[in-house]
Amino acid sequence: MKVIIHPKYGPPEVLQLSTLEKPVPKEHEVLIKVKATTVNRTDCAILRAKPFIMRWVTGFLKPVKIIPGTDFAGVIEAVGKDVVSFKAGEKVFGFDDSGLSSSAEYLTLSADKALTTIPKNVSYEQAAASSEGAHYAYNMLNKVNLTSGQKALVNGASGAIGSAALQFLKYFGLDVVAVCGTKNVELIKSLGANQVMDYTREDFTQTDQKFDFIFDTVGKSSFAKCKSLLNPGGVYLSSELGWMAQNIFFALFTPIFGKKKVIFPIPSDIKGSLLFIKKLMEEGKFKPVIDRQYPLEQIAEAYRYVEKGQKTGNVIITMDAGS
Known part of the structure; x- marks a missing residue:
């Protein structure tokens, strides 16, 4: 599968397009074919490990997770034998500010993590854009x-x-x-x-x-x-x-x-945020703003754009033309 890696901290130029074996889900995990992800402020901070204190979580000398990405929207391709809350074929989206390695064609994730199904009226791109920023917004309001x-x-x-x-x-x-x-x-x-x-x-x-x-x-x-x-x-x-x-x-x-x-709104309960966001999307009360889209191969350009601090809403990374 195609993936983006960053073996070291630094500017967008450290990002590399690579290939890895498609992961196999463990008993409690789901395998997700990623259709869309975003490049956001959290991703940019992790890429450069700034502020420096982030390194206590992301890796002191080099990244623990070399595949970037904190959110995703996609479709479940397979589930582990102990998974009962999701099934193959379901469209899902999720977020984790510590990193999901979602800048890849596939990822595996524990079924009890912060992911939920995508509302029927919402595209993959819209779902991906409804995670990071909306989660932080909701965690400001609920304080x-x-x-x-x-x-x-x-x-x-x-x-x-x-x-x-x-x-x-x-x-x-x-x-x-x-x-x-x-x-x-x-x-x-x-x-x-x-x-x-x-x-x-x-x-x-x-x-x-x-x-x-x-x-x-x-x-x-x-x-x-x-x-x-x-x-x-x-x-x-x-x-x-x-x-x-x-x-x-x-x-x-x-x-x-x-x-x-x-x-100071320390973010918490990501799954609770996603369920609230999903509810509002289903009711037509929330529509994420999308600035522009890039293919996976142009992700470094997306990082450079986001780092300028002038984006409107969200910047989307798509995995294939059919997303």
């Missing part, structure tokens, strides 16, 4: 108590996390102000934003509006800049650690010493 009628701001609303967070917030009945660049204003309006602010024309931190929640899905602002925008009891959440890991520090102390606080 707070959302009430219909509250007001939230989403910074970075055109990214994979931000575009999902916007749609989830609307699902829960919130009034959402979304921040994005000029080229994506109409897209973000179409996703349901009550108001769109173009960051190339105005600084959202200077607005007179007040919010119950600020979701910084790109980590390009800070609690210090956003604090004045929060209502009493308001919450700032960021997808990034911040300068000198300040968001973890603030998350420890602001709930004790202030009326406005920081919550």
Whole structure:
């Protein structure tokens, strides 16, 4: 089977197209023919092992898993003899932020891991795009108590996390102000934003509006800049650690010493996220944003594009023309 490998950490140039034997599922595993995967911020961080602390999980001197990829959509080709929750022929998607080695034509995965069936109205590409960013978005939202009628701001609303967070917030009945660049204003309006602010024309931190929640899905602002925008009891959440890991520090102390606080949303319960995402896709309440697609052979170019930090939604890698 065709696979992408990265025997060492580094820029996209370390990625190599190679071939390996097709894996055989163990008794508790499923064999999945991968139809689509993505290149996302998690993948880029793992590729370069940045921040350095990641190496304690991904391998200190070199990658433990040499095949990159954290999410996938595909079809089950075979199941181990102990698997009862899935059967051959089912279309499934899944995600694991520690790595799934999904930049390959096939992968094996324990049946109890974070995977679930794809809704009938969803393509492989859409399913793959509904994992990483949407999982992180849901794990920001489920760290707070959302009430219909509250007001939230989403910074970075055109990214994979931000575009999902916007749609989830609307699902829960919130009034959402979304921040994005000029080229994506109409897209973000179409996703349901009550108001769109173009960051190339105005600084959202200077607005007179007040919010119950600020979701910084790109980590390009800070609690210090956003604090004045929060209502009493308001919450700032960021997808990034911040300068000198300040968001973890603030998350420890602001709930004790202030009326406005920081919550750092450590992701958890990936399977729970996937089930929530699947439910919303089935109801037509969530549609992932797809920027562009690359064939597996051009994955290095996809990494280079994602590393620019200007993608809209998700970047898809397809395995074959029939995906």
